[in-house]
Amino acid sequence: xxxxxxxxxxxxxxxxxxxxxxxxxxxxxxxxxxxxxxxxxxxxxxxxxxxxxxxxxxxxxxxxxxxxxxxxxxxxxxxxxxxxxxxxxxxxxxxxxxxxxxxxxxxxxxxxxxxxxxxxxxxxxxxxxxxxxxxxxxxxxxxxxxxxxxxxxxxxxxxxxxxxxxxxxxxxxxxxxxxxxxxxxxxxxxxxxxxxxxxxxxxxxxxxxxxxxxxxxxxxxxxxxxxxxxxxxxxxxxxxxxxxxxxxxxxxxxxxxxxxxxxxxxxxxxxxxxxxxxxxxxxxxxxxxxxxxxxxxxxxxxxxxxxxxxxxxxxxxxxxxxxxxxxxxxxxxxxxxxxxxxxxxxxxxxxxxxxxxxxxxxxxxxxxxxxxxxxxxxxxxxxxxxxxxxxxxxxxxxxxxxxxxxxxxxxxxxxxxxxxxxx
Numbered sequence: 001x002x003x004x005x006x007x008x009x010x011x012x013x014x015x016x017x018x019x020x021x022x023x024x025x026x027x028x029x030x031x032x033x034x035x036x037x038x039x040x041x042x043x044x045x046x047x048x049x050x051x052x053x054x055x056x057x058x059x060x061x062x063x064x065x066x067x068x069x070x071x072x073x074x075x076x077x078x079x080x081x082x083x084x085x086x087x088x089x090x091x092x093x094x095x096x097x098x099x100x101x102x103x104x105x106x107x108x109x110x111x112x113x114x115x116x117x118x119x120x121x122x123x124x125x126x127x128x129x130x131x132x133x134x135x136x137x138x139x140x141x142x143x144x145x146x147x148x149x150x151x152x153x154x155x156x157x158x159x160x161x162x163x164x165x166x167x168x169x170x171x172x173x174x175x176x177x178x179x180x181x182x183x184x185x186x187x188x189x190x191x192x193x194x195x196x197x198x199x200x201x202x203x204x205x206x207x208x209x210x211x212x213x214x215x216x217x218x219x220x221x222x223x224x225x226x227x228x229x230x231x232x233x234x235x236x237x238x239x240x241x242x243x244x245x246x247x248x249x250x251x252x253x254x255x256x257x258x259x260x261x262x263x264x265x266x267x268x269x270x271x272x273x274x275x276x277x278x279x280x281x282x283x284x285x286x287x288x289x290x291x292x293x294x295x296x297x298x299x300x301x302x303x304x305x306x307x308x309x310x311x312x313x314x315x316x317x318x319x320x321x322x323x324x325x326x327x328x329x330x331x332x333x334x335x336x337x338x339x340x341x342x343x344x345x346x347x348x349x350x351x352x353x354x355x356x357x358x359x360x361x362x363x364x365x366x367x368x369x370x371x372x373x374x375x376x377x378x379x380x381x382x383x384x385x386x387x388x389x390x391x392x393x394x395x396x397x398x399x400x401x402x403x404x405x406x407x408x409x410x411x412x413x414x415x416x417x418x419x420x421x422x423x
Contacts, residue, residue: 003319004127004287007120008046009113010034014133017106020098024268024301025147027106030133032307032331039329040322042314047126051116053108054155058115062154062183064142071149072104090143097144107150110134114152114296118159121254121292128293128317132310135258135296137177138203145179146203154183156294157190157256164253165189166374168246168291171196172239172282173260173298174270176206176222180258186214188374191221191250195239195263197271198224208362218370221246223359226352227271230345231278237356239282245367247289255293257286261300261309265346268301273349276309276342280316287317304334308341 015031037043059068070089074082079092079099086092091099110133117129137153138146153169157180160167169184171177171194184190196206212220223238262270264279286293295317300306308326315322326332326339 004317005125006046006318007117007126007129008037008043008048008314009051009117009129009131009133010048011050011109011113011133014106014109017100017102019100019147023096023098023147026301026303027133029300029303029306030297032303032334033132033310035329035331036307036311036326037314039327040311040315042311042318042320042322045318045320046130046314049113049116051109051112053105054111054115054150054152055108058155059107059111059150061158062141062151063139067142068150071107074099074103076101088143090145091149095144096147097149103149110136111150111152111155114156114294115159117294118156121294122160122163124292126292127290128287128295130295130314130317132297135173135260135298137171137173137258137260137298138175138179140179140182146175148179151179151183153177153180153256153258153296156296157184160254160256160294161189164292166191166250166252168250168252168255169193169258170243170255170286171258171260171298172263172279173258174263174267174272175201175260175299176203177258178203178205181206181210181220181222184216185212185220186216188215188219190216191219191246191252193221193223193243193246195223195225195234197227198222199226201271208359211366218366219250221363221366223363225272225359228273228349228351229353230273230351231275231281233351233353233356234272234274235278235281235285238360240285241360242363242367243285245364247291249367249370252291255286255289255291257283257293257295258298259283259295259310259313260298261306262298264300264302264305264309265343265349266302266305267299269299270301273345273351275345276305276312279309280313283313284316305343307331308335308343312341 015027017027019025056068091097113131114134117131120126134152136148139148139151157167167190169192174197176196177194181192206222208222263272263274265273324341326335
């Protein structure tokens with residue numbers, strides 16, 4: 001199989017948003033990851049894009065109009081005006097989803113990049129699209145949750161479903177992908193696979209017997225795990241056999257892969273014991289099937305390790321070997337004292353997973369019981385967006401709106417251009 005065509009989405013203002021001084025979510029991690037990608041000279045090997053922000057109308061494809069309007073209007077300065085609905089939308093200082101400066105613009109940027117990635121896959125302009133700012137899998141239709149406000153994953157899957165009969169969602173974050181599972185719980189066109197910590201742990205969902213409802217029975221696949229799981233057990237005994245069976249039974253036309261970095265050992269909020277190489281091996285295994293794939297970020301709260309992981313997984317997706325020694329970059333001091341890319345497992349952490357064989361057996365049986373890949377009666381599928389060539393004549397006539405649309409992406413050709421005025 002030849003090398004994949006990889007598109008990379010990064011907006012330099014996305015890392016500048018700030019959840020607050022004591023909040024564990026730090027968008028700044030995106031800048032660390034981006035500078036590592038630049039330092040390892042991975043950037044010239046990809047097609048790189050700034051994307052237009054997602055509009056309120058695009059967000060309303062999944063989220064309620066009332067909720068989107070709330071996000072678009074609320075600010076720290078006018079918070080009191082919305083006191084009657086803060087609890088309803090699970091936002092504000094008493095929740096894990098604070099209202100901070102530029103909140104709506106932040107959601108527009110990460111969501112716009114995920115939507116653009118889905119459009120590129122639909123139009124066969126790329127084999128793999130990477131948006132490390134996306135992957136906010138907890139957001140619900142009318143509610144913020146778990147640091148997530150707009151569920152870019154659900155919106156991207158809805159876009160992919162315009163062209164693909166079946167879409168597979170894979171979640172290797174330490175937390176259950178509850179928002180995505182809930183959105184597609186009753187359909188057989190989207191299968192969700194989540195491997196996560198289960199028990200006294202946020203969000204508290206993702207039991208192995210949560211398998212879907214109505215037409216979606218059997219299409220929600222949950223692997224509830226305990227603390228301390230290591231690369232070998234995670235991959236060889238669970239992820240690889242279950243994923244292979246899914247590909248055999250479900251036969252998706254596209255895959256969305258959420259690569260939450262909080263499943264790494266040493267994460268501020270996580271409790272697994274995976275290494276960068278182990279986590280990336282799951283990504284490589286997905287890629288090896290050659291199915292169009294949207295690769296997203298997600299959790300990850302020890303930011304020096306988040307950037308290590310996502311830079312390395314970018315190299316894996318590009319099939320490029322990179323050295324363990326971290327090259328000098330603007331954030332070099334973050335990687336002290338060893339200045340190495342790869343993490344080692346914590347030998348003092350006990351693996352509490354004693355029933356992996358039973359989990360694997362139950363999940364394989366669940367998949368075996370499915371009737372095979374669901375057939376979808378497909379009518380002629382309209383293009384998600386008309387191509388630039390088709391629109392060129394119209395654009396020449398009407399230049400009133402200077403904002404880039406999904407059909408007019410701003411492509412960055414040279415690495416130096418990403419060191420722009422906001423960096």
